[in-house]
Amino acid sequence: xxxxxxxxxxxxxxxxxxxxxxxxxxxxxxxxxxxxxxxxxxxxxxxxxxxxxxxxxxxxxxxxxxxxxxxxxxxxxxxxxxxxxxxxxxxxxxxxxxxxxxxxxxxxxxxxxxxxxxxxxxxxxxxxxxxxxxxxxxxxxxxxxxxxxxxxxxxxxxxxxxxxxxxxxxxxxxxxxxxxxxxxxxxxxxxxxxxxxxxxxxxxxxxxxxxxxxxxxxxxxxxxxxxxxxxxxxxxxxxxxxxxxxxxxxxxxxxxxxxxxxxxxxxxxxxxxxxxxxxxxxxxxxxxxxxxxxxxxxxxxxxxxxxxxxxxxxxxxxxxxxxxxxxxxxxxxxxxxxxxxxxx
Amino acid sequence: xxxxxxxxxxxxxxxxxxxxxxxxxxxxxxxxxxxxxxxxxxxxxxxxxxxxxxxxxxxxxxxxxxxxxxxxxxxxxxxxxxxxxxxxxxxxxxxxxxxxxxxxxxxxxxxxxxxxxxxxxxxxxxxxxxxxxxxxxxxxxxxxxxxxxxxxxxxxxxxxxxxxxxxxxxxxxxxxxxxxxxxxxxxxxxxxxxxxxxxxxxxxxxxxxxxxxxxxxxxxxxxxxxxxxxxxxxxxxxxxxxxxxxxxxxxxxxxxxxxxxxxxxxxxxxxxxxxxxxxxxxxxxxxxxxxxxxxxxxxxxxxxxxxxxxxxxxxxxxxxxxxxxxxxxxxxxxxxxxxxxxxxxxxxxxxxxxxxxxxxxxxxxxxxxxxxxxxxxxxxxxxxxxxxxxxxxxxxxxxxxxxxxxxxxxxxxxxxxxxxxxxxxxxxxxxxxxxxxxxxxxxxxxxxxxxxxxxxxxxxxxxxxxxxxxxxxxxxxxxxxxxxxxxxxxxxxxxxxxxxxxxxxxxxxxxxxxxxxxxxxx
Numbered sequence: 089x090x091x092x093x094x095x096x097x098x099x100x101x102x103x104x105x106x107x108x109x110x111x112x113x114x115x116x117x118x119x120x121x122x123x124x125x126x127x128x129x130x131x132x133x134x135x136x137x138x139x140x141x142x143x144x145x146x147x148x149x150x151x152x153x154x155x156x157x158x159x160x161x162x163x164x165x166x167x168x169x170x171x172x173x174x175x176x177x178x179x180x181x182x183x184x185x186x187x188x189x190x191x192x193x194x195x196x197x198x199x200x201x202x203x204x205x206x207x208x209x210x211x212x213x214x215x216x217x218x219x220x221x222x223x224x225x226x227x228x229x230x231x232x233x234x235x236x237x238x239x240x241x242x243x244x245x246x247x248x249x250x251x252x253x254x255x256x257x258x259x260x261x262x263x264x265x266x267x268x269x270x271x272x273x274x275x276x277x278x279x280x281x282x283x284x285x286x287x288x289x290x291x292x293x294x295x296x297x298x299x300x301x302x303x304x305x306x307x308x309x310x311x312x313x314x315x316x317x318x319x320x321x322x323x324x325x326x327x328x329x330x331x332x333x334x335x336x337x338x339x340x341x342x343x344x345x346x347x348x349x350x351x352x353x354x355x356x357x358x359x360x361x362x363x364x365x366x367x368x369x370x371x372x373x374x375x376x377x378x379x380x381x382x383x384x385x386x387x388x389x390x391x392x393x394x395x396x397x398x399x400x401x402x403x404x405x406x407x408x409x410x411x412x413x414x415x416x417x418x419x420x421x422x423x424x425x426x427x428x429x430x431x432x
Numbered sequence: 433x434x435x436x437x438x439x440x441x442x443x444x445x446x447x448x449x450x451x452x453x454x455x456x457x458x459x460x461x462x463x464x465x466x467x468x469x470x471x472x473x474x475x476x477x478x479x480x481x482x483x484x485x486x487x488x489x490x491x492x493x494x495x496x497x498x499x500x501x502x503x504x505x506x507x508x509x510x511x512x513x514x515x516x517x518x519x520x521x522x523x524x525x526x527x528x529x530x531x532x533x534x535x536x537x538x539x540x541x542x543x544x545x546x547x548x549x550x551x552x553x554x555x556x557x558x559x560x561x562x563x564x565x566x567x568x569x570x571x572x573x574x575x576x577x578x579x580x581x582x583x584x585x586x587x588x589x590x591x592x593x594x595x596x597x598x599x600x601x602x603x604x605x606x607x608x609x610x611x612x613x614x615x616x617x618x619x620x621x622x623x624x625x626x627x628x629x630x631x632x633x634x635x636x637x638x639x640x641x642x643x644x645x646x647x648x649x650x651x652x653x654x655x656x657x658x659x660x661x662x663x664x665x666x667x668x669x670x671x672x673x674x675x676x677x678x679x680x681x682x683x684x685x686x687x688x689x690x691x692x693x694x695x696x697x698x699x700x701x702x703x704x705x706x707x708x709x710x711x712x713x714x715x716x717x718x719x720x721x722x723x724x725x726x727x728x729x730x731x732x733x734x735x736x737x738x739x740x741x742x743x744x745x746x747x748x749x750x751x752x753x754x755x756x757x758x759x760x761x762x763x764x765x766x767x768x769x770x771x772x773x774x775x776x777x778x779x780x781x782x783x784x785x786x787x788x789x790x791x792x793x794x795x796x797x798x799x800x801x802x803x804x805x806x807x808x809x810x811x812x813x814x815x816x817x818x819x820x821x822x823x824x825x826x827x828x829x830x831x832x833x834x835x836x837x838x839x840x841x842x843x844x845x846x847x848x849x850x851x852x853x854x855x856x857x858x859x860x861x862x863x864x865x866x867x868x869x870x871x872x873x874x875x876x877x878x879x880x881x882x883x884x885x886x887x888x889x890x891x892x893x894x895x896x897x898x899x900x901x902x903x904x905x906x907x908x909x910x911x912x913x914x915x916x917x918x919x920x921x922x923x924x925x926x927x928x929x930x931x932x933x934x935x936x937x938x939x940x941x942x943x944x945x946x947x948x949x950x951x952x953x954x
Contacts, residue, residue, distance in 0.1 A: 099924050251936045255887035
């Protein structure tokens with residue numbers, strides 16, 4: 089009997105090890121093509137998660153604000169918890185999870201994702217949800233995000249989802265099996281190249297401009313969580329020229345912010361004050377800002393955070409200064425690398 | 433609930449746990465409950481059909497046996513006073529009463545089968561509003577459980593098995609979930625021997641069952657479902673994909689059908705084994721058959737046996753055919769006169785076999801073509817045997833291989849009727865192989881555009897080689913027994929290897945359309 093139990097345990101161990109190795113091999117590494125899948129997990133590697141400002145949202149946050157610039161200009165210790173097409177319920181659960189590590193003074197939420205009442209894309213779900221550490225927040229985020237063709241068990245055992253990648257494995261899949269690749273600077277995804285905004289496609293008329301119940305529900309939950317935790321919630325709309333941000337949408341957010349006494353900044357309306365020039369400050373014709381644009385946004389918004397929200401200057405904190413100094417080296421190195429890459 | 437779904441794996445896990453722990457004393461009752469849950473998961477309305485069938489065969493079985501028992505009792509009580517002639521008349525009357533119950537029961541059950549499987553689709557062509565009702569009207573696995581239920585009541589009538597007095601036990605025989613949707617079509621005498629017994633957990637037997645299930649998953653997920661998209665693409669557009677594409681379809685569908693159906697049956701038998709229940713084998717390396725006749729003894733064995741036992745024998749021994757046999761011998765002479773009634777009975781069997789597979793002309797023509805080729809084989813057997821004897825070919829490997837290949841090609845061609853919706857499309861597509869002149873598509877990468885990448889082809893090819901190797905090894909004895917006798921480390925290596933291969937290389941999850949087993953549609 090004892091021998092049998094030992095054998096069973098050995099078999100289970102071997103299976104666990106093999107499944108773990110296969111999972112690590114087959115999961116997308118988000119290194120060379122789509123790097124956004126790496127953004128969420130980088131937060132956990134932060135040695136000090138004592139951030140005063142945390143941004144939540146989709147590409148309109150992680151490409152449009154430079155935390156490094158905010159640190160350099162105002163000593164604001166901030167982080168962006170955003171990923172591609174991150175839905176509002178995912179932002180909510182990331183905020184909830186963030187609070188389990190540390191309570192920020194300000195939570196900045198980009199309201200672009202209010203337009204979605206259901207998850208639109210399974211691959212985007214995976215990019216946000218897979219890198220999250222297991223917690224009640226992750227479980228709830230998965231349950232809120234799953235599309236009809238998804239199964240919860242695929243999140244518990246990602247190999248069930250990604251096993252079909254066996255035929256498209258690259259050298260990087262082996263290289264990054266047991267290590268990760270850092271792609272962001274405190275959640276900011278840097279691009280320094282320039283592609284001026286040209287003709288922006290005309291906005292399509294919608295049959296209904298109302299945001300959905302689920303989207304509102306999670307905005308309410310986010311607001312209530314911030315109230316409970318003593319966090320100031322700031323709503324923003326990043327200055328992306330496309331996809332179109334409708335006036336009807338803006339009015340709904342403005343009313344909501346007024347109703348609950350929240351700050352709401354639509355950067356599309358203050359882009360001249362920020363100093364944005366869409367001939368030089370975007371790398372994809374107006375969808376997202378490049379480094380130049382993101383740093384201008386950081387200067388403008390950092391001033392707001394400092395003056396209106398009372399976010400402290402932490403440059404007196406030597407431990408933090410040391411961390412940011414290391415980050416600055418990497419930040420500047422990437423700028424140099426991209427200069428070479430884009431021949432600038 | 434697809435056998436290859438997470439839901440089914442969870443369902444099985446819970447069943448195994450309860451079966452060998454809490455419900456050890458009531459295992460068959462647990463199986464009945466799980467069978468009904470499994471069936472209701474497809475659609476709750478299906479339970480009405482299966483319950484009705486169960487009730488009818490239960491009542492008919494008991495009545496048939498009751499009449500028989502009463503008559504025996506009566507004859508015993510009057511054995512001294514009854515004349516031989518009166519006894520004969522009485523027995524004929526008893527048989528007639530039993531037959532009435534049998535026939536009524538068969539008419540009701542086959543009436544339902546005909547109604548939902550053949551009449552309802554015709555009604556659909558007149559009234560499209562009925563289409564949403566399709567899932568409710570045509571119950572899952574009705575073709576299989578109706579044959580099984582009919583087999584039971586006929587066996588009771590023949591006195592082969594006693595009528596089951598416990599309605600629940602009979603309900604389990606009809607609804608036993610692993611074999612409900614694609615067989616095998618079990619006989620009551622075979623399945624009941626282990627279905628109702630108490631089974632203690634035996635790790636060796638349990639693991640052997642799981643091993644068989646995994647082998648089934650390998651065939652279904654790694655081979656059949658990987659080939660599936662290409663088969664569906666070619667057969668789905670017969671106007672566009674002709675010639676070389678049809679040739680590819682012939683081979684690939686034959687492989688897919690084998691991997692899918694035998695894989696499904698492996699899962700069924702494996703589940704049975706894990707529960708301590710013996711389910712009949714349904715295949716015996718059919719693609720190694722040297723003749724079509726042999727093939728039909730080795731493919732879908734339980735269906736063929738059903739038609740042989742319950743259609744062929746009764747038809748060939750019926751009074752009408754006996755009379756026809758006499759007439760035939762008188763008219764055509766002894767040799768031909770003897771064969772013609774057999775061929776006629778066989779014709780009926782193959783017509784019904786075709787119809788059982790589906791309501792379309794495709795299936796009828798498929799059945800009749802099988803009949804024609806089998807009859808041709810019978811007629812030419814003597815001549816070919818003589819020739820083989822004379823030329824001393826019979827024992828030569830090359831000749832054996834030729835016969836296997838010939839049968840395989842024949843089966844491939846016949847399988848084409850499964851792929852298309854009409855006889856016209858099937859024949860047109862088949863002829864296009866010879867007159868389209870585009871055989872280059874087999875090698876120029878065109879097939880890679882149809883849902884199977886080069887990597888998929890390589891993987892499916894390796895999978896087929898593994899299946900072939902296993903079949904070849906099985907000729908010299910059971911491979912599974914050999915594995916069972918091997919050291920634990922070697923056994924574990926096989927199990928873990930198989931598990932990892934299915935896990936990584938199986939065609940399941942996002943990006944793949946979960947497909948039902950092919951035989952489920954028949």
